[in-house]
Amino acid sequence: MERLGEKMQLSSVFQAGGLNYALISDTETNKTIISELPLTLSEEFGALLRGSGAKPGSPLVLEASGRVEGYGVFEFPYGPVSWGVPEAGAFSLMTYGERVLKVVPRLNFKKRGIERAVLGRTPEDALLFVERSAGNFSAAYSTCFAAAVEDSLGLEVPSEARWTRAVALELERIHNHLYVFGRLAEAASQNIAATQAHALRERVLRLNSRHFGHRYLFGINSIGGVSRGLPKDERRTLTTEVRLIGREFSELVQYFLSSRIFLDRLQGTAKLTRKDALGLGTVGPSARGSGVQWDDRLTFPLEPYEDIYVNLETEDGEDTMARTMVRVKEVESSTIALRELLDRMPSDGTKSGPHRRRADSLGAGFSFCRVESPSGDLIQAVQLDGGGRVGSLHVRPPSLVNWLPFARSLEGTVFTDFQFAFESFGLSFADSDR
């Protein structure tokens, strides 16, 4: 019927009560609009979002536009077993000589079917599945789910718990960004720097385990709160540790940026124009590297993000370097945010009501939540049934919508850029397949 306007970005489509709905982000007024689905989806994007609901075992092939054929064009398969991408997922690469003409991601090699597995379970039991959708974004997943369920129940949650969740989210962001940085350094054969980045990341994982009880932050959330709080003295030591890690990382980055070899590999590599970034629904650091001003912590702030300072880090380079620099700067701004979170965390037992993200027009007990995961905007829409069990769950993972931008960025590049592009987008098959 109507096409999406300039400033509207289609973020997700899902089913509720037997009807199809679209979740649309108004990038100008920062509103989420949920509408029934009469609008014409752009073909690729519509197929992507609908196809993501496929059953385990059936592949999801993200064929963007027409096939590339001709004399000298080779199609070669990559994956699902490879070391360059240490996860199960595959690509078809269409090449002409050195040139990459087109990349077609092939997904669902690891679809476990989380959304259906949680149906009929209590939200507490469902959390165990949700936090294991993508191990490296576990805090984002469980916080998003818990907040959506709390909203739908109209639960009050202690402010301290909400702040503790934010601490976990920022630690998760730091360890993921360090991972991406380390992998890029590896790809550029900068072994010392890679080793140092991975060592710093190990320190963050150990902090996670010491203060939250799990290296990947599983089990930190429960419905209505967190499973373990951060006592005052721990907040102090955590602040110090995080500051040290942040400082060592910025030294490392400086060293790195003085290396011509490294810069040459990143600059101008795998460009994604701002127009494409917006048009393909790109999210997270990958979008911000192309100048898109979007970060759920600022555009859809959950408590406590309205209260603390988070800098919106963007770059205009549109290339691998820009995406990397967004992540580098976010490590620093997360460190600063963590200091404030840990310093000002309320301990007076105040509670705060739901985030007003209920969407009762869709049916009773329906709500959604958006959380900025390390790789971008994660959306979950939850509906509880009459007995308080999960009646439907829709997940729109950040990696899922970033595949097409990733593929677009590789068109016309040379094959050796593949690894750099892949790592800089921070893509995870576990996340997109779930």
Added chain:
Amino acid sequence: MWDMPKIWVFRGLKKGILTTAYPKSQPTSEEVPTASLPPRPTDAVDWSAGERGCPTGAIDSGGKRVDLGRCVYCRLCSSAGFTFDDGSGSRAGALQAGLTGRHAAGARRIFGRSLHVMMIDVGSCNACNLEVLNLSNPYYDLSRLGIAFTNSPKHADALIVVGALNPAMVDALKMTYESMPEPKLVLSVGACAISGGIFRSAEGFVSPVGDAIPVDVVVPGCPPSPVQILEGLLLAAGRLKETGAMR
């Protein structure tokens, strides 16, 4: 800018201190965190005290035995009287990789000095993958033990399988296993690979890895910590007695 290399040499020296002393001595509580410790029943086990029960059915009906291959280390059973950490900081009982019984005699002679390892993901959440990759960071430094990663099954002595076996990965797993030269070792790493873990009732789970290809060593955990995976590798290579001591 010229003083930069000095810093890196210095860091390189510090690295020696970072690296775990395992397997020469027991790992520390940093290296095997409490969350990676197996649940142990106590005399006070009483499921009626904990409301939720075990989500993976890892505990038998009598409440006295835990099947570690199923356990996802969620610690919900702590409210029913299971303990995890005795508070001593000792990790002597923490190592838990096990042989499946089909492990070849003479493994130490064949694989004892050098072991080439390949990882295959058949449907994980990515945390197990990351813990395997972490083995090459300076805190664990696999290479000091003569263990190296390889990306080709043709060069691999051992295959680490992570994840809940997905219908789309069954053939790839079998083909990878087939293309490894004999003699070969297989490790099931993580609850997902051993039993399906939390996903054992999910649509995307076919069967335990051990039903698709022969498995030599299991490493329980969700995810197991890097040291626990290392233990599995040493065990597979015949370099550990099952008690956890270096042979």
